[in-house]
Amino acid sequence: MSAGDDAALAQLYDRWSRPVFSLVLHLVRDADDAEDVVEEAFWQVWRQASRYDRSRGEVGTWLLTIARTRALDRLRSRKRLREEPLTPVSLGDSDSGGATLGTDDPAARAEASERRTVVAKALQTLPKEQREVLELAYFAGLSQSEIADRTGQPLGTVKTRTRLAAQKLRECLGAYRNDQEGGS
Amino acid sequence: MSRDVSHSEAMELLSEAALDALPPDDQAGVVAHATGCPECGPALIALRDAVAQMAFAAPPVTVDPVRRARVRTRLMARARADLSVADTPSVAGELADAPGGARDSARGGTGQGPRVIAGRGGPSPSGGPRRSWGMVAALGWGLAIAAGLALVAVQRRAASDERFFTTERRVLLARVDALRDSVESRDAFVRSVTGHHISSLQLTSGAVRAPWAWMFWDHATNTWTLVARDLPLPAPGRTYQLWLVTRKAKISAGTFSPRPDGAAEVQATYALAADALTAIAVTDEPAGGVPQPTGALVISATANRPGK
Numbered sequence: 001m002s003a004g005d006d007a008a009l010a011q012l013y014d015r016w017s018r019p020v021f022s023l024v025l026h027l028v029r030d031a032d033d034a035e036d037v038v039e040e041a042f043w044q045v046w047r048q049a050s051r052y053d054r055s056r057g058e059v060g061t062w063l064l065t066i067a068r069t070r071a072l073d074r075l076r077s078r079k080r081l082r083e084e085p086l087t088p089v090s091l092g093d094s095d096s097g098g099a100t101l102g103t104d105d106p107a108a109r110a111e112a113s114e115r116r117t118v119v120a121k122a123l124q125t126l127p128k129e130q131r132e133v134l135e136l137a138y139f140a141g142l143s144q145s146e147i148a149d150r151t152g153q154p155l156g157t158v159k160t161r162t163r164l165a166a167q168k169l170r171e172c173l174g175a176y177r178n179d180q181e182g183g184s
Numbered sequence: 185m186s187r188d189v190s191h192s193e194a195m196e197l198l199s200e201a202a203l204d205a206l207p208p209d210d211q212a213g214v215v216a217h218a219t220g221c222p223e224c225g226p227a228l229i230a231l232r233d234a235v236a237q238m239a240f241a242a243p244p245v246t247v248d249p250v251r252r253a254r255v256r257t258r259l260m261a262r263a264r265a266d267l268s269v270a271d272t273p274s275v276a277g278e279l280a281d282a283p284g285g286a287r288d289s290a291r292g293g294t295g296q297g298p299r300v301i302a303g304r305g306g307p308s309p310s311g312g313p314r315r316s317w318g319m320v321a322a323l324g325w326g327l328a329i330a331a332g333l334a335l336v337a338v339q340r341r342a343a344s345d346e347r348f349f350t351t352e353r354r355v356l357l358a359r360v361d362a363l364r365d366s367v368e369s370r371d372a373f374v375r376s377v378t379g380h381h382i383s384s385l386q387l388t389s390g391a392v393r394a395p396w397a398w399m400f401w402d403h404a405t406n407t408w409t410l411v412a413r414d415l416p417l418p419a420p421g422r423t424y425q426l427w428l429v430t431r432k433a434k435i436s437a438g439t440f441s442p443r444p445d446g447a448a449e450v451q452a453t454y455a456l457a458a459d460a461l462t463a464i465a466v467t468d469e470p471a472g473g474v475p476q477p478t479g480a481l482v483i484s485a486t487a488n489r490p491g492k
């Protein structure tokens with residue numbers, strides 16, 4: 001039994017480690033911290049698989065959510081959240097020259113690249129100020145009032161923008177999913 | 185933990201909830217409402233899913249292949265160790281009837297800080313060390329929506345997920361979960377009373393059936409662990425309160441009640457200079473605790489060799 005189970009974890013890792021590492025490194029900005037966070041995120045998914053309600057979507061999405069939460073926790077525990085200027089999210093692909101491991105999964109790479117394009121397109125459809133609040137909330141883990149402080153906008157405006165942005169993103173990505181479903 | 189959130193209020197807050205951007209009470213309230221609401225539930229799932237996709241907008245980085253390989257190796261080693269524990273016959277037998285034992289416990293909680301390891305705790309009066317009790321219900325993906333709302337995933341992705349979720353693994357992992365929780369709790373306790381940076385004080389009492397206790401102070405983590413035995417049960421409406429006494433102040437480390445057998449293990453976190461402690465005391469106080477000690481001294485110790 002254990003051989004098969006090991007294989008499932010290995011498969012999960014080979015498929016998702018690249019986007020998870022990218023996300024976590026972007027959030028914590030320290031390679032050693034990122035390594036810890038990535039390991040713990042995969043470990044949590046592996047350990048809690050028995051409790052996961054699959055109607056909530058695919059494992060990768062869950063994994064990325066856990067990785068983000070853990071990365072933000074790490075960031076907060078370092079108390080550096082407010083001292084570091086945010087790096088603007090780059091939507092371009094700079095991942096072309098990476099070294100490849102024997103364990104790397106080319107299909108996973110292609111999939112991550114495809115998704116990156118789709119999400120980037122979806123984000124680009126948002127007005128700049130809506131994208132900003134979404135990115136501050138997602139990548140910096142800021143609350144709505146923290147975003148209001150940082151951007152100098154009234155709290156009500158920030159909340160409205162967040163709501164509009166999230167709904168728009170949902171519509172764009174939902175449409176993409178439905179296309180995929182029909183096309184496979 | 186959670187407050188009542190109406191349908192219209194929940195609808196307003198779904199996007200923030202999907203981003204985990206709400207204060208804990210609101211987050212829990214929205215999630216609790218969405219769990220039972222046919223409109224908010226699917227909407228929150230869809231928003232969470234969309235928001236999670238933002239991960240792909242992080243600038244892709246070329247991760248050092250050595251790092252990636254190292255994490256992989258560690259994960260595989262941990263998985264094998266986990267599975268070999270689960271294969272141990274005595275363990276499997278002991279937990280055989282409780283495959284879902286850990287199913288309802290907190291998921292990925294970020295709760296930190298001190299807690300009552302055994303016995304019952306109460307909130308600390310303001311100004312004292314932080315305390316929290318028991319498992320903190322996670323607010324992350326704590327949403328169990330009935331099947332039938334399933335998001336349809338792309339087929340090839342679903343096929344890969346399928347392998348990850350074999351029935352055997354689900355049962356096995358639930359057993360491992362239960363076992364690990366218990367081992368982790370014991371390990372944490374053992375760590376808090378052993379090690380290089382720990383000093384200890386024995387607390388005594390003049391009562392007939394003398395209670396006794398040890399306080400372990402982990403200077404490295406500012407963790408205080410009180411292990412008490414033979415404590416009489418406090419009267420109804422009363423509780424015990426633990427104090428860290430310095431020359432300048434009596435600092436509440438929170439309230440607790442022993443188990444029926446008179447035993448209690450309590451932890452608090454509080455940073456104190458190594459030479460600042462003059463005494464440890466447990467007093468009998470009104471339920472809920474008091475800002476400064478008023479009641480009878482139950483048990484105490486003087487720090488003769490402060491900070492060791």
Ligand SMILES: [Zn+2]
Pocket residue numbers: 190191192194195217218221222223224225
């Ligand atoms: Zn509702």
